[in-house]
Amino acid sequence: MDINTATRPPGRPREFEIEEALDKAIVVFSERGYHAASISELKDAMGLAAGSLYKAFKDKRAIFLASFDRYKQVRNALLEQELAEGENGRDKVSRMLRFYAEASHGASGRRGCLVVGTAIELAVYDAEAAERVDRSMARTEAMIDGLIREGQADGSIAPAIDPVTTAHVLLSVTQGLRVLGKTGPNRDRAFSVVDTAMKLLD
Amino acid sequence: MDINTATRPPGRPREFEIEEALDKAIVVFSERGYHAASISELKDAMGLAAGSLYKAFKDKRAIFLASFDRYKQVRNALLEQELAEGENGRDKVSRMLRFYAEASHGASGRRGCLVVGTAIELAVYDAEAAERVDRSMARTEAMIDGLIREGQADGSIAPAIDPVTTAHVLLSVTQGLRVLGKTGPNRDRAFSVVDTAMKLLD
């Protein structure tokens, strides 16, 4: 008897990890976009037969939404880890922007951001996708806003700065970086954007 | 005999204006993206039969690239018109950013930018599309750079500002606005981004 887990449900157990499969799907969806990513490509990348895919997920859209959620979970965890090392509010804002700059060049830049891709390709016609994009953007913006206030409290950011409008701009900068990263500017360029944008906190 | 035009080519004359048809295609491609826009949707929007479409354009990709070029031509003309009314370099930068903010909210915001859409959906796998995106971005950035230098020459922008890196950031802001505009923030928000970003010129 297995003490640590709940009793196994009836039927044949799944032979693959959902999250591992989603990590493969994220790559396909990010590079190709939702519509250009075919089930054939997805099943090859995920190492599954079509039948198995459709037993784990209702349809292609469900695979995508699950990939989106997994993507957000992983990226948020990495970001929080990065922010935890920040010394003060200003440093944390800088780390956050650099986190996006890091993702916006080279191979990961070309692969692209699943949130941006969803906003561009899906949000207009898919209310559920739009809501996920909105939640993601709102969360990021609120995070920047909070870090600015933290910086004002610890003296690392000028008190005259308006946290709300400044967070708007910095969110725009991060999303813009992701767009520009699709055609692959070099690393230095992405980081010079961060350095210059940080002037908004002076 | 028609004095004003070159002699008409042999064969039945085309009954529609290519540019008018492209203006309709631009709407479809902007809203739906390249892959989700079907020939069926395009021909309905453009008011043409499939056969006629394929006599005017080699294939779907050619329709898209022609739409992209037409989009750039129209938008560039509108932007130059707007900039011509600017009083000095700073005012022109502000007008440029407001031009993007105006496009990034409401119905046109939801419709989206064809350049951003191409960058996200096509640039990675289509070298010709990527080149067009790059040229567009480079042109916009060079324009901002030039306006900053103009402002420094006429005294409306601080001489300590680095035109190159500042143009990088402001380009990122414009592209970011276009992404955020897909899920439709309100007008005031888009313009508050512009106002705050203008602080980078102080």
Added chain:
DNA sequence: TCTATTGGGGAACGATCGTTTCCAAATTAA
């Protein structure tokens, strides 16, 4: 051991995709 249930995988399905073909109509050149 028997039944119920679920997953794996490949074959098959109908729908839709982008594209081509075909024929009538409209034009120029001879």
Added chain:
DNA sequence: TTAATTTGGAAACGATCGTTCCCCAATAGA
């Protein structure tokens, strides 16, 4: 007039799409 050429438009084509079906394997519970 006639031939050559091009467009308009509808119908048809093969390919691929997302999805379902079916059969076998693997597990739980009785």
